[in-house]
Amino acid sequence: MKVKEIQDYLNEKVSPYAWQRVKLRLLPHLKKIGKYFHTISDHDELKEETLDIIHCIIEDMYNQKLNLKEAML
Amino acid sequence: MNQTMSTQLLRGAYLPQRHAYVAEQEPAVLHCHHYNCYLQAVLLDTRDYLPRVEQLLIDSAQEVAYAQFKNYFDTHAHLGELDKMQVIEDYFRFAGFGKISLANTNELGGTIESTSDHYGLGWKYKFGPSKQPVSYFTCGFLTGALEAIHGLKCGMLSGHQTSCLAMGDPFSRFVINISPTHRTLAPSPQEGAYQTYQLHPPQDIPVDYLGIIEALTHMPLEGQEQSGLIEAFDVMLTRHYANYYCNISYGFLEEFRNEVGAENHTIAIELLTEAGHVCAFNTFGGIMQSSEWNALIRPSLKTPEDWVHGMVAAVNAFGWGFWEIVELLPNEKLVVKIHSGYEANAYLKKFGSSNVPISFLATGGVTGLMNLIYTLNLPERTPLSLDEEVYKQIHLTPQMFVGRQVHCRAMGDTYDLIEVVKR
Numbered sequence: 001m002k003v004k005e006i007q008d009y010l011n012e013k014v015s016p017y018a019w020q021r022v023k024l025r026l027l028p029h030l031k032k033i034g035k036y037f038h039t040i041s042d043h044d045e046l047k048e049e050t051l052d053i054i055h056c057i058i059e060d061m062y063n064q065k066l067n068l069k070e071a072m073l
Numbered sequence: 074m075n076q077t078m079s080t081q082l083l084r085g086a087y088l089p090q091r092h093a094y095v096a097e098q099e100p101a102v103l104h105c106h107h108y109n110c111y112l113q114a115v116l117l118d119t120r121d122y123l124p125r126v127e128q129l130l131i132d133s134a135q136e137v138a139y140a141q142f143k144n145y146f147d148t149h150a151h152l153g154e155l156d157k158m159q160v161i162e163d164y165f166r167f168a169g170f171g172k173i174s175l176a177n178t179n180e181l182g183g184t185i186e187s188t189s190d191h192y193g194l195g196w197k198y199k200f201g202p203s204k205q206p207v208s209y210f211t212c213g214f215l216t217g218a219l220e221a222i223h224g225l226k227c228g229m230l231s232g233h234q235t236s237c238l239a240m241g242d243p244f245s246r247f248v249i250n251i252s253p254t255h256r257t258l259a260p261s262p263q264e265g266a267y268q269t270y271q272l273h274p275p276q277d278i279p280v281d282y283l284g285i286i287e288a289l290t291h292m293p294l295e296g297q298e299q300s301g302l303i304e305a306f307d308v309m310l311t312r313h314y315a316n317y318y319c320n321i322s323y324g325f326l327e328e329f330r331n332e333v334g335a336e337n338h339t340i341a342i343e344l345l346t347e348a349g350h351v352c353a354f355n356t357f358g359g360i361m362q363s364s365e366w367n368a369l370i371r372p373s374l375k376t377p378e379d380w381v382h383g384m385v386a387a388v389n390a391f392g393w394g395f396w397e398i399v400e401l402l403p404n405e406k407l408v409v410k411i412h413s414g415y416e417a418n419a420y421l422k423k424f425g426s427s428n429v430p431i432s433f434l435a436t437g438g439v440t441g442l443m444n445l446i447y448t449l450n451l452p453e454r455t456p457l458s459l460d461e462e463v464y465k466q467i468h469l470t471p472q473m474f475v476g477r478q479v480h481c482r483a484m485g486d487t488y489d490l491i492e493v494v495k496r
Contacts, residue, residue, distance in 0.1 A: 015461065016468035017347045020340055024118040027333065037337040061114075063201045 001051065004042035006068060014062055025057050026050075081156060083145055083164045085312065087290040087390075090269045091413055094392045097148075098263040099141040100315040101168065102392040102415055103294070105308035105359075106195030108352035108434075112318070113192075113207070114200065115344045116325045123328050127209060131232065132258050133320035134213025135220075140261035141314075142221035157222045166296040169303035169311040170211065180223035182230055182249035185215055189300045190245045193238030195309050206237035210317065212247050219249055228256035261316050265418030266482075270395045275382065279373045282386040288369060289390035306359030307459070315392070319419035322433065327424075342433065346476070349437020350444075354467070357384050357438070358445050358459040378403055380452050384442055385409065393435070394418075399490070404447045407474075409439045411489040417482035430478035432489045439491040440476035448473050472496065 010018040023030075023037065029050060030036060046054075051068055058066050085096025094101040113130065120126050146157055158175040165173050171190040177183045187193075192208040216232035219225075231252040236242040274282035294310060296303050303310040322345055329341045360366055361384060370383050378401055388396045394413040401407050411417075416432045430436070444467045445451045457463065467473055472495045480490035 012465070012469060016465060017344060020344055020347075021115065021118050024115070024340060024344065025121070027119075028122050037333065037340050060204070061118075061200075 001046055001068065002042065003040060003044045003046060006046065006051075006054065007042070009068065010058070014058060014064060014066070018058070018062070021061060022054055022057050025061075026053065029053050081149065081152065081160055082167075083141075083160055084167065087392075090271075091267055092270075092272070092389055092392065092395050093264075093267065093413065093415070094312065095264060096164075097141045097144040099137055099261065100264060100267075100392060100415055100418070101312045102315045102318070103310055103356075103390075104313045104318070105306075105310055105352060105356045106191060107199060107308060107355040108348055109192065109210075109311065109313065110196045110199045110207075111351045112322070112345070112348040113196075113209070115341075115348060116321060118344075119325070119329060119332075123325070123332055125328060126325060129324050129328070130209035130321055131213040131216070133317050133324065134210045134314075135217035135232075136213075136227060136258050136320065137217070137261045137314040137316045138214040139217030139221050139227040139258075140263060142218050143227075146221055154222060161218045161222070165214070166298070166301035168313070169294075169296045169309065170214065170301065171296070172299075172301035173211075173215065175215075175219070175222075178219055178249065180219075180225065181251055182219065182232075185247045185249070186244045187211070187247075188238070188244045189302060190238055191302060191309060191311055193245045194302070196239040198309070202241055203237065203239040205240070206234035206245070207239045208234055208237060208245050208247075211245065215247050216249050226257075227260075228252060228258040231256065259320075259423075262319070262419050262422035263316070265316070265415070265423075266421035267418045268394075268413040270412040272389065272395050273397060274386070275398065278379060278382050279375060280370075280379055280382040280386055281373070282382075282389070285370060285383065285386040286390045288365075289387055292365070306356060306363045308355050308359050310356075312392075315415040316419050316423075318434070319416060319423065322416075323420060323424055323431065338429075342429070345433040346437040346440075349434040350441040351437070351464075352434065353438045353441020354445065354464055355459060357388075357442055358451065358457075360384070360387055361445070361451060362455050362457070362459075374452070376403075377446050377450075377452050380446050381407065381442060384446075388438070393438075405495065407439060407443050407493045408479075409435075409491045409493075411435055411491070414482070414489050417489055420483045424483075426485065427481070427483040429484075430481040430489075431483045432478050432481060432491070435489060436476045436478050436491050440474055440493050443474040443476075443493045 007019040085094040196207045212232045232249040236246040399408040475496040476493040480486035
């Protein structure tokens with residue numbers, strides 16, 4: 001899934017600025033995969049491992065369980 | 074409350090020449106639980122890689138409470154220990170922070186339990202249950218207050234929270250002890266680099282700026298006797314410490330830049346500004362639908378632009394400085410000039426100059442006002458429940474308003490200037 005798809009989905013369905021808050025929490029993981037706030041682009045593809053972490057963050061942050069892949073269909 | 078206590082209350086008079094509430098050299102500003110909790114949540118989002126951020130929240134509260142109560146007790150030297158405890162319990166309630174009792178404390182610390190704590194309850198109302206304690210402010214406040222009572226240096230005690238209303242516990246519990254390590258906390262910037270100014274209310278509109286300010290600054294906004302909470306305008310209000318917000322916001326930003334690099338700070342600034350937008354949506358929206366607004370202000374408002382003016386007039390009673398509209402183009406643009414904004418006051422005193430604009434709350438606040446009036450069309454839709462779904466509607470509008478700070482006192486300008494246009 002592309003960054004832009006996730007960003008739009010979270011900001012529309014979960015909460016405005018949800019993606020920015022997720023990204024803030026995601027930083028340690030982003031660094032592990034060689035990304036940074038200013039190097040991550042809308043067209044970057046996020047792998048399963050990253051999506052799993054995003055799920056956990058959303059659940060912790062908003063008490064919501066999401067399945068991003070299903071939600072995109 | 075006995076007769077002796079009635080002469081010993083700490084409050085904080087509204088100073089018209091500064092548009093500020095100042096209680097023993099600590100400026101107080103009105104803010105709601107939405108802002109308090111959202112701002113804290115953003116900072117906590119970084120705790121995995123900014124491990125000091127939680128302590129920053131506690132220490133910032135400890136610094137301001139200590140400074141305020143030390144000043145007060147220095148000038149009221151006749152007060153005994155129990156009197157001092159009462160002053161603090163009373164101020165905590167007055168400011169809307171909740172209810173506490175310091176009965177089980179002494180110069181070595183102690184344990185304090187609260188069944189009504191603004192942060193614990195506010196967090197649960199806004200975000201739902203938390204997995205961790207969230208009342209960092211209360212913890213720091215209590216720690217600093219105990220140090221002031223017992224004439225200790227700031228940093229000699231340290232506190233932590235062991236249970237929390239936000240987690241579903243029946244009370245929030247705070248344990249305060251002698252600090253195991255030598256800590257020196259920073260002094261509060263106190264009144265900051267404030268400005269005196271004379272507001273220039275516009276003459277050609279049906280909004281009575283001075284009447285609105287007069288009415289709001291005399292409203293009995295203080296915590297209820299039982300709960301210690303200020304429930305007004307559909308939010309939980311606080312008379313919070315301006316310096317607390319500035320310590321945590323700018324302290325966080327400094328740590329964030331050190332960790333991730335200045336080139337990456339945009340995301341943090343966006344979220345600090347969004348906290349101001351959240352604040353405007355809830356507090357401004359609540360005020361503009363309140364019975365007081367409907368009775369006193371709304372009858373004279375004829376156009377959406379009058380509503381913008383009415384709300385800007387009201388902001389002048391929040392302790393946020395002098396807000397004046399420089400330009401208002403209907404459904405197109407708003408420019409607001411701010412003298413003695415509390416963000417710049419504190420920043421200039423504590424951090425000096427900045428090479429980027431720092432009035433995040435003001436930028437988000439002015440933007441939120443335009444989105445309430447025009448994007449959401451609140452004047453036509455009130456009464457409207459301002460919930461998360463309505464908030465999303467604003468952000469899903471392609472032409473919602475966005476703001477930027479054009480002038481900033483912390484960058485050398487004589488006032489702050491916020492410009493809001495459609496994106």
